[in-house]
Amino acid sequence: MIITKSLLEVIKMDKYDIIIIGAGPGGLTAAIYAGRQGTKNLMIDRDLAGGIGREVPEMENYPGFDSISGLELIEKMKEQAIKNTELHEMEEVEEIIQNDGEYRFTVKTSKGEYQSKTVILATGSSHRHLDAKGEEEFKGKGVSYCATCDGFFFAGRDIIMVGGGNSALQEALYLKNLGANVTLIHRRDEFRAQKHLQNMIKEAGIKTILNATVKEIKGEMLVESVILKDTKTGELTEYPTNGVFISVGYIPHTELAAQLGVDLDESGHIITDKEQKTNVDYVYAIGDVCVGLKQWVVACGEGAVAATSAFHDLKENNQ
Numbered sequence: 001m002i003i004t005k006s007l008l009e010v011i012k013m014d015k016y017d018i019i020i021i022g023a024g025p026g027g028l029t030a031a032i033y034a035g036r037q038g039t040k041n042l043m044i045d046r047d048l049a050g051g052i053g054r055e056v057p058e059m060e061n062y063p064g065f066d067s068i069s070g071l072e073l074i075e076k077m078k079e080q081a082i083k084n085t086e087l088h089e090m091e092e093v094e095e096i097i098q099n100d101g102e103y104r105f106t107v108k109t110s111k112g113e114y115q116s117k118t119v120i121l122a123t124g125s126s127h128r129h130l131d132a133k134g135e136e137e138f139k140g141k142g143v144s145y146c147a148t149c150d151g152f153f154f155a156g157r158d159i160i161m162v163g164g165g166n167s168a169l170q171e172a173l174y175l176k177n178l179g180a181n182v183t184l185i186h187r188r189d190e191f192r193a194q195k196h197l198q199n200m201i202k203e204a205g206i207k208t209i210l211n212a213t214v215k216e217i218k219g220e221m222l223v224e225s226v227i228l229k230d231t232k233t234g235e236l237t238e239y240p241t242n243g244v245f246i247s248v249g250y251i252p253h254t255e256l257a258a259q260l261g262v263d264l265d266e267s268g269h270i271i272t273d274k275e276q277k278t279n280v281d282y283v284y285a286i287g288d289v290c291v292g293l294k295q296w297v298v299a300c301g302e303g304a305v306a307a308t309s310a311f312h313d314l315k316e317n318n319q
Helices: 005-012 025-036 051-055 070-081 147-154 166-177 195-203 255-260 296-316
Strands: 014-021 041-044 086-088 093-098 105-109 113-121 125-127 158-162 181-185 207-209 212-219 223-230 236-240 243-246 250-252 283-285
Touching (some): 014 025, 014 296, 051 125, 093 255, 113 255, 147 243, 158 166, 166 181, 166 243
Parallel strands (some): 014 041
Antiparallel strands (some): 105 113, 125 250
């Protein structure tokens, strides 16, 4: 038999029992469980491990810690995970191809190709935008989606935080602690965040404007003001500010899931069963990309379940 270069590449292609795509809290937990069960596994992330979890300024509801930053917790999880997995950071998965035979999936990335018997999708989500006029124009010039990344530059300055969930209130408190003069703006008449966080906002003396949306972000070189619209009366008012921090939810990354024919719900999230299995055999999904509660501890639990499900499925098939 004549062995061509392409055939030689296939023969040499790295092979795994489990490939985990995404190294956020769920992916890192899945890697820990997969490795401890004796499987050969690979975790790939297009960025640094942790994803948007690295941006969480402070958590007070993660078991075992009275208070810990997302970055600190990610580093602890990463240190533990790399004892149990092969981690590739800054490597983007571009395509997943289904194959016949034992290694059912070929994962093509920006740096290589790998084969795997199973795949766990932990692809996470990205920040949802306001789609307000001027938002793109002033990104990096006063508009930010990450308080821990950019908050330092706004100490002593007037800023607004847009959003009403846990993340928005946590980041507003963080910015206040940095010395920024924060106003919290939410489109509804009450916040969706935990009552504990709402009480902290009041105690910190953070000004709130409810029933308002940001229609436009204005300025010359940098942000100088926003146009607010009253959701009840429709009235427009201009509100001076030096910065606009935005935390209004997330968009799930389901491009790879769509390639594989994985079922999504009406909001675009992956549908799984209680074992984190999708409708496609040997494909599992965890974390923010899935239907369910968007919480760090939930993603970790789902990671443990998915890795265990994959292990059992491989064992049942003597693989």
